[in-house]
Amino acid sequence: METLSPQVSISLIKSSISSLLGTKKLPIDRNEWEGYFDESGHLVKSKDFISSNILDRGLDPSVRPEAWKFLTGYYPWRSSWDERLTVDGMRRKSYDDLCRMYEKIQPLLETEHRGFMQARSFINSDLQRLYTRDLRGNAMVDKKQLEKILLLSYVCNVKAEYQQGFHEMLLLFQLLVEKEHEIYWLFQFFLQKTEHGCVIHIGVGKNILMLKAVIAFMDPLFAKYLDGRGSRVVQSLFPWFCLYFQRVFKSFDDVWRLWEVFLTGKPCRNFQVFVAYTMLQMVRDHILREAMSGDDILMVCNSLIDLDADELISEACSMYEHLMKYEDKIPGELKEFFT
């Protein structure tokens, strides 16, 4: 099969032309979002319609706090204003219950649970290093609150526990919504909705495996080259998944933009693998031209920062569509992973 590079170059040119011409699509703004609801607060547009629009255009920051509640499952898609008020009350109550339970068992955790103390020390040192001032030097983060939520999450989400990097992820939820129970639940629902794909011992290994399979299928020449550089080359890209690409962007807006696409489940399940594949394609020619070693590949991949989310998403969609052209030939495991 032909390799992707000609298509990649063409679509890269296309996207730079469109940004030059200022044809960037406008995100869903407050007005448009409010138009999606009837008088009682029921959505008049389908989940599918909204999701497709989010994939294509993204959400305006003013809409995100509410829209994310639908996307994560905090609110049911079919609900009225009143019902959502009830849901909100319920979420608040269950969060308070968790906090009370936590307070009760905390002394026990401190003395009997070695893992707890270790997690707490990671959380503390990670938070200490977290950059928490805006450009004007104003504090923008309540670290005490982050610590509390991370510890609670460690205790309650026994699957994920605490992973270094969660503190940065949680920060994005804290900046997104106001109330503590909203921050906590949105983060939990986000992890769940993305199938814990960022947790090293849960989803990351599978993501890496599938990324390898996508490279092998779509770009066999490159796959062969990478294989020749040792088995750990693709594996060493795991921080992309562990942080859901948080560090490859210039702004928080870009991160939210990408994550809300993950939440829509569009254009396919496990879209993050196409995002990673797209990033790898950005440096592919460079790698081959210079016949880079495994270390240099890692270095050039680590240098992919300050990306633009709109461009990355649209590129990754092209990659996905390209793969779909060969639908009858796609290996079963890939097909299953993406649907």
Added chain:
Amino acid sequence: MPGLVPDEACDYLFKIILLGDSDVGKTCVVHRFHSGHFRERHHNTIGVDFSVRSLLLDGKKVKIQVWDTAGQERFRTITQSYYRSAHGAILAYDLTRRSTFESIPHWIHEIEKYGAANLVIMLIGNKSDAVDKRQVLFEDACTLAEKHGLLAVLETSAKEAQNIEEVFTLMAKELIARNTLQLHGENPPNSIYLDSRPVIASQSPEKSPCLC
């Protein structure tokens, strides 16, 4: 970008891995060595990052690749695979936190288990700018270093650029002395560790600044 320049010939290339508990200042040490600056705020390391710098030692061009590693256990199954190709390891503790020093035997064990047999190991006690908060005596560090046959101990401050150059210079000189890798100028950088020869396992204690 350093390391990617293909015509950058050098006499030696050494890979040095940096290990130690979370928040002892590993990334700051690398950053100081690499750029000459101190970064107060930075990301914690997820996985491995590395940077490259060239030094001129006794007329030889030495390229040093420093691998900075994540602290959390769950990332280590992947990062351990990087230990094997390292020529040297720098184990770091924070001299204002005793617990980070007490973990050092654990890190030595890790490196013995997953690293090459003839790895040169050095110990650094970082944050020497904060001696008023000291919890680890230099003597204790020296005793530990001697017990485990480490090359040396140095107290460093990434913040005040104290002893950072010295750490890497000392490590590089030791590696050259052991003649780990003779890199011929005409070879492409990729073939470097294929040329690796067994190391003569002789310590040179007189070089050690802690006199251990």
